[in-house]
Amino acid sequence: MKVRIRRFDGQKEWWQDYEVDAKPSDTVLDILNRIREKHDHTLAFRQSCQMGSCGSCGMVINGLPALACQTRIGELKTESIRLEPLYNYKVIKDLVVDLTDFVNKHRSVKPWMIRKNPQELEEAPMEFKVTPDQNLTFVQFDYCIMCGVCLAACPTVAIDPLFLGPQALGQAYRYIADPRDEGFEERIEVLDDSHGVWRCHFAGACSYVCPKGVDPAKAIQYLKKEVLKYRLLHKKKASVKPAELIQKAPPANAPKPPPFDFKIEGGE
Amino acid sequence: MPSKYSLLKESWNMILMYALALIMIFVLTFHLLLVSPITGKTFEQVLNYSYVLHNLTYYRIVFGLLLYAAVIHGLNGLRVVLIEWLHVKRFQWIINIIIVILMAVLLAVGTYTLIAI
Amino acid sequence: MEKEKEEKRYKSGLLRSLWPYNFNVERYTYALHRITGVILILYLIAHVFEIYHLALGPAAWQQTMAFLGSLGIWEKIGLWIIAGSALYHGANGLRLILNEAFGMLLGKPVLPEYPYTPTSLSRNQKIAIYTILVIVVALWIWAGIYLLWGLGII
Numbered sequence: 001m002k003v004r005i006r007r008f009d010g011q012k013e014w015w016q017d018y019e020v021d022a023k024p025s026d027t028v029l030d031i032l033n034r035i036r037e038k039h040d041h042t043l044a045f046r047q048s049c050q051m052g053s054c055g056s057c058g059m060v061i062n063g064l065p066a067l068a069c070q071t072r073i074g075e076l077k078t079e080s081i082r083l084e085p086l087y088n089y090k091v092i093k094d095l096v097v098d099l100t101d102f103v104n105k106h107r108s109v110k111p112w113m114i115r116k117n118p119q120e121l122e123e124a125p126m127e128f129k130v131t132p133d134q135n136l137t138f139v140q141f142d143y144c145i146m147c148g149v150c151l152a153a154c155p156t157v158a159i160d161p162l163f164l165g166p167q168a169l170g171q172a173y174r175y176i177a178d179p180r181d182e183g184f185e186e187r188i189e190v191l192d193d194s195h196g197v198w199r200c201h202f203a204g205a206c207s208y209v210c211p212k213g214v215d216p217a218k219a220i221q222y223l224k225k226e227v228l229k230y231r232l233l234h235k236k237k238a239s240v241k242p243a244e245l246i247q248k249a250p251p252a253n254a255p256k257p258p259p260f261d262f263k264i265e266g267g268e
Numbered sequence: 269m270p271s272k273y274s275l276l277k278e279s280w281n282m283i284l285m286y287a288l289a290l291i292m293i294f295v296l297t298f299h300l301l302l303v304s305p306i307t308g309k310t311f312e313q314v315l316n317y318s319y320v321l322h323n324l325t326y327y328r329i330v331f332g333l334l335l336y337a338a339v340i341h342g343l344n345g346l347r348v349v350l351i352e353w354l355h356v357k358r359f360q361w362i363i364n365i366i367i368v369i370l371m372a373v374l375l376a377v378g379t380y381t382l383i384a385i
Numbered sequence: 386m387e388k389e390k391e392e393k394r395y396k397s398g399l400l401r402s403l404w405p406y407n408f409n410v411e412r413y414t415y416a417l418h419r420i421t422g423v424i425l426i427l428y429l430i431a432h433v434f435e436i437y438h439l440a441l442g443p444a445a446w447q448q449t450m451a452f453l454g455s456l457g458i459w460e461k462i463g464l465w466i467i468a469g470s471a472l473y474h475g476a477n478g479l480r481l482i483l484n485e486a487f488g489m490l491l492g493k494p495v496l497p498e499y500p501y502t503p504t505s506l507s508r509n510q511k512i513a514i515y516t517i518l519v520i521v522v523a524l525w526i527w528a529g530i531y532l533l534w535g536l537g538i539i
Contacts, residue, residue, distance in 0.1 A: 156352060
């Protein structure tokens with residue numbers, strides 16, 4: 001298996017070829033570790049969990065941004081693999097890119113729960129819960145692992161480095177759609193900016209490459225609808241009042257649900 | 269600083285684009301049908317001076333609407349392309365000025381044409 | 386310097402953003418929407434000045450027509466390209482208005498399950514895109530027959 005990697009040492013860039021043994025069930029990350037152990041220990045790349053959960057190993061594999069630990073050689077269906085660092089980021093070394101701008105853009109949309117009443121924690125009788133239906137309106141966008149692969153695919157990020165990017169905008173919608181959040185007005189100044197949500201033109205490439213199925217393109221179009229509703233009708237996505245979020249506790253004599261609802265074969 | 273009711277928000281810009289786009293779907297279709305083979309004329313006949321003059325004078329209001337909608341929608345779109353391409357925040361106002369000047373020139377020339385014929 | 390920092394971003398820039406190689410069909414529609422939009426605005430600027438000559442009298446109009454006629458076949462090919470651009474830009478723009486302002490054709494938020502097909506890019510969206518492409522290409526071929534072959538048939 002021929003592997004061609006884009007190298008960068010701080011001054012010059014070049015393509016370097018390696019010849020490695022590979023089975024179809026190996027992942028690209030396995031190949032990279034093999035290269036680093038046996039062929040070239042100067043190769044730099046990020047990895048951590050090796051199972052698609054941390055988002056460290058984002059890179060461009062055969063022209064498409066993806067996670068190296070989630071891409072199997074057999075799925076690529078080519079004789080050789082071409083690895084490059086993520087597009088639209090500054091390269092530090094080889095396949096390692098600078099995620100500072102990415103993190104700053106995420107931070108600028110305030111990706112945390114904003115509540116108005118500081119006395120709430122003392123006054124609430126129990127925790128605020130959401131019903132399964134309410135949860136479904138935003139849980140998909142909560143699966144984001146911040147790998148940065150979507151910004152590598154986005155054409156607007158390619159032209160415009162000031163654009164917030166699909167990850168930040170998707171996370172902004174995750175909080176705006178959450179009925180427990182009261183921070184829509186705090187976030188709208190950043191979102192309704194000349195490099196905010198309106199610079200997305202729905203190319204959909206971010207959703208196409210997202211390794212966790214977060215579908216940021218959908219979140220951004222829903223976000224645009226919320227922003228338009230707010231500007232035209234002054235209606236914001238209603239954050240539910242605390243009293244409605246507190247679900248009634250079940251009565252004391254209600255039958256307790258069984259500890260699990262599946263049968264273990266050979267058990268009992 | 270920008271307030272909740274400021275009309276300089278990018279959303280108002282996009283609302284304008286959407287509204288003008290919907291208007292243009294109808295008005296531009298009308299214009300294209302006037303120069304299409306549905307009228308029974310050939311390509312050279314459709315460019316005849318008296319035919320074009322007749323259309324512009326008879327449907328003056330429709331063509332006025334088309335002019336304003338198309339110029340504002342088009343130059344706004346060009347502004348979006350330029351803002352993304354030349355994204356240095358300090359110089360955004362230069363792009364806005366150029367677009368506004370271009371818009372004023374085109375609308376002036378077009379309005380003069382519609383009034384003078 | 387801001388410019389220096391941007392130049393060092395790997396494989397970014399205007400041309401890369403319009404190069405949808407390997408990506409989904411929606412990214413191709415975005416690139417084409419942008420290119421047709423720029424073609425149309427450049428044509429509009431020229432067109433407003435062309436129609437202005439109508440107000441200057443028949444002689445000025447004849448001069449303009451003679452200039453365009455001197456371009457020969459390129460006048461008709463240019464108008465054909467612009468007709469196609471207008472058809473595509475309008476139809477795709479309508480789909481984008483439905484997506485962005487009304488949230489249609491996107492699908493509901495769901496719980497992600499492997500293989501994580503995004504609902505915003507799935508069946509309904511693809512049906513809309515391919516329907517638009519079929520209608521636009523059909524109308525464009527009709528416009529081509531009218532312009533390029535000079536056949537004034539309906």
